Amino acid sequence: MGRKTWFDDDGMKKGEWTAEEDEKLIAYINEHGMCDWRSIPKRAVGLRRCGKSCRLRWLNYLRPGIKRGKFTPQEEEKIIKLHAVLGNRWASIAKHMENRTDNDIKNHWNSCLKKKLSRNGIDPMTHEPINNNLTVTTTYVECGSSSTTTGPTTESHCSSAPSGSACLLNKLAAGSVKSLRRPC
DNA sequence: AAGGAGGCCAACCGCAGAGTC
DNA sequence: AGACTCTGCGGTTGGCCTCCT
Incomplete structure (x- = not known):
């Protein structure tokens, strides 16, 4: 290639x-x-x-430690949840994914996840149902596994994030955690 | 078996933000 | 304070690979 x-x-x-x-x-x-x-x-x-x-x-x-190859269903679900909070901030999303690069995540989102969400009736940018119902029923189906989250559209997707990440996601969403340039 | 379409992924470009002078 | 430089990020492109017809 x-x-x-x-x-x-x-x-x-x-x-x-x-x-x-x-x-x-x-x-x-x-x-x-x-x-x-x-x-x-x-x-x-x-x-x-x-x-x-x-x-x-x-x-x-x-870079040492980079994980390559297929994304697991767990990783995909995590990306979707992080994207719901962070939007197209791939570098920020990558910081919460173990050993995945922003480029890798971005590629996978654009080539795969975006289409899957659309197929499931979810707007990939807003993460809301395309038919604009008040209740969100999101079903992630990937590689033989699935998970479903249901809740009102006004509720933050952080609430369904894996334990430990919800707090950080809230901070990121609020802008209180900033990426800092690493000194040499 | 061959050709076309879509998927996948590495890499480039342009812009924005932070640092320096 | 403003101009300039450098780095990091997101969007996009190009080309090989795989699947489908």
């Missing part, structure tokens, strides 16, 4: 990453840490990639 390889005006390589480039990036980050992405093309010998591209590759693919 991946895109064709090409070079931009600054001579930076674009497109699919090779195993060799991956190794160079991993070696560089192991040695210097994740500081100053912009300087990577200058300091990492033989890696002609812009800092942005390096960061994306590291965070979405090379």
Whole structure:
């Protein structure tokens, strides 16, 4: 898979990453840490990639502990619940998902979950029934398992979130928890 | 078996926010 | 205070894969 390889005006390589480039990036980050992405093309010998591209590759693919592959029904349900609270804030949602990247979650939402909710008569953006009833009956059917939550539309979806996350979700929804830029 | 359609996923682009000068 | 730089995020695209006809 991946895109064709090409070079931009600054001579930076674009497109699919090779195993060799991956190794160079991993070696560089192991040695210097994740500081100053912009300087990577200058300091990492033989890696002609812009800092942005390096960061994306590291965070979405090379970072240790990343979970790849199919989403479990539990994960899908959690994403739906988090999305109901946080909206399209994929980075925030990813922080509550174990070892899943925002890109992964976003891709799965756009390609799969959104359609499933629509098929079940749920507006994927508002998480309310498309027929606009006062009572929400949401049935998540995925990979042989299902769960149903029923309640008035005015009630926060946090109430049905797994124990422990509801409080944080409420804080996030209220904006009291802010993502902070990590110092180098 | 072949071709088309849709699914899936890696990667790019543009913008917004935070930090620095 | 304002301009500039850098990073992070969300939206979108491109291309391979898989399934269906």
